[in-house]
Amino acid sequence: MKVLGIETSCDETAAAVVEDGVRVLGDVVSSQVAAHRPYGGVVPEVASRHHVINVTPVLRTALDDAKLTLADIDAIACTRGPGLVGALLVGVQTAKALAYARKLPLVGVSHLEGHLTAVHLDNPEPPGFPHLALLVSGGHTQLIRVDGFGQYRLLGTTRDDAAGEAFDKVAKLLGLGYPGGVVIDRLAKTGDPKAIHFPRALPGRTLDFSFSGLKTAVRVWVEKHGIPTGQAMNDLAASFQQAVCDALVRKAVKAARQENLREAQLGGGVAANSQLRRDLAAALAEDDVKLHVPPPKRCTDNAAMIAAAGYHRLVRGERAGLDLNPQASLPL
Ligand code: KG4
Ligand code: ZN
Numbered sequence: 001m002k003v004l005g006i007e008t009s010c011d012e013t014a015a016a017v018v019e020d021g022v023r024v025l026g027d028v029v030s031s032q033v034a035a036h037r038p039y040g041g042v043v044p045e046v047a048s049r050h051h052v053i054n055v056t057p058v059l060r061t062a063l064d065d066a067k068l069t070l071a072d073i074d075a076i077a078c079t080r081g082p083g084l085v086g087a088l089l090v091g092v093q094t095a096k097a098l099a100y101a102r103k104l105p106l107v108g109v110s111h112l113e114g115h116l117t118a119v120h121l122d123n124p125e126p127p128g129f130p131h132l133a134l135l136v137s138g139g140h141t142q143l144i145r146v147d148g149f150g151q152y153r154l155l156g157t158t159r160d161d162a163a164g165e166a167f168d169k170v171a172k173l174l175g176l177g178y179p180g181g182v183v184i185d186r187l188a189k190t191g192d193p194k195a196i197h198f199p200r201a202l203p204g205r206t207l208d209f210s211f212s213g214l215k216t217a218v219r220v221w222v223e224k225h226g227i228p229t230g231q232a233m234n235d236l237a238a239s240f241q242q243a244v245c246d247a248l249v250r251k252a253v254k255a256a257r258q259e260n261l262r263e264a265q266l267g268g269g270v271a272a273n274s275q276l277r278r279d280l281a282a283a284l285a286e287d288d289v290k291l292h293v294p295p296p297k298r299c300t301d302n303a304a305m306i307a308a309a310g311y312h313r314l315v316r317g318e319r320a321g322l323d324l325n326p327q328a329s330l331p332l
Contacts, residue, residue, distance in 0.1 A: 001074045003314065004098070005307025006059070008091030009083025009111045010138070011042045013054035014303035015062035017073070021311035024122055026066030027304045030054045033179065040178050041168070048086035055094050062303070070102055077310020080108030081330025082139065088326030096322050106320045107310045112140060112332045114305035115267040116152070118298045121308055127263040127292045134252045134280065137268030138164035138179075141209050141248075143255045144332070146265075149312035152332050155255050156207025163244055164270045166211035170218050170240055174227055184237045185273050191231070191238025196221060198243040200250070207255050214243050245276050249283045256289045265292045271299035
């Protein structure tokens with residue numbers, strides 16, 4: 001079954017064709033980063049307008065790359081939430097129009113479920129079930145027990161900022177531009193993570209996270225010392241990143257032990273972080289837990305993960321009607 005996926009939840013316009021939920025035939029992501037950069041963050045209205053302009057060419061390119069036409073497509077899947085409602089609306093309306101015109105089955109997918117399904121794409125050895133998922137993106141930080149496709153149990157979540165949000169806000173504070181996660185990742189490579197000690201929140205038994213105190217600690221440090229330059233900036237980036245990674249790793253290890261899970265996956269945009277990938281794999285390996293991580297381009301937003309998640313819903317018999325609507329805060 002060839003599913004055409006459409007993703008427009010935030011600032012990437014994406015379309016992809018995936019066969020049987022695993023083989024990626026075409027996969028196009030058009031980033032709006034340049035349009036939002038002058039504002040230091042995503043502007044919802046600007047995002048919606050760019051999606052309107054980009055969605056058709058992106059769809060066409062994904063089909064061309066797959067050497068297919070719409071006549072070869074068996075079903076349409078789109079992200080219906082969570083995300084910016086105006087941005088989601090563009091993808092949902094496009095999907096509905098295509099499904100109606102071509103008389104194809106339609107399914108709406110959770111963006112978070114998409115991130116959890118990305119690890120199965122073009123992967124000869126995906127994680128088995130049950131497994132632990134650490135989902136870290138710009139909007140979410142969650143520990144999830146995954147018992148099968150569509151079978152999820154939330155074990156822990158952030159009580160304030162998401163991990164990616166912390167990266168982006170700290171980067172903005174330091175004048176490193178938007179989006180900041182990838183810049184901090186790069187600077188931290190040559191920084192000393194022990195240079196500054198930042199707090200690790202919620203050290204107790206809970207599997208929840210909190211990153212707003214860490215963000216404030218960086219602000220207080222900057223108010224006292226000013227914005228550093230050169231090596232001192234790299235040290236600050238490394239110390240901050242170490243604090244985020246420590247918190248994520250510690251809770252993930254705790255969750256795997258609590259649920260007695262032998263496999264885990266790391267997903268979402270922050271899963272592209274080089275230190276998190278390394279540290280989490282090493283810490284879980286000490287408990288004989290195998291970590292699966294998609295390649296970085298499948299960690300950040302894409303439509304292949306939406307097509308794959310949609311495939312499993314379609315196989316279970318799910319169909320959306322033309323009354324499908326976006327839901328800005330859709331739970332997993
Ligand atoms: O999953 P995603 O592409 O979009 C959402 O669903 O939110 O995640 C975007 C987030 C941003 O906060 C971005 O700064 C962060 O992922 N990110 C990173 C890295 N690459 C992207 N954070 C840390 N290190 C990276 N290399
Ligand atoms: Zn995402």
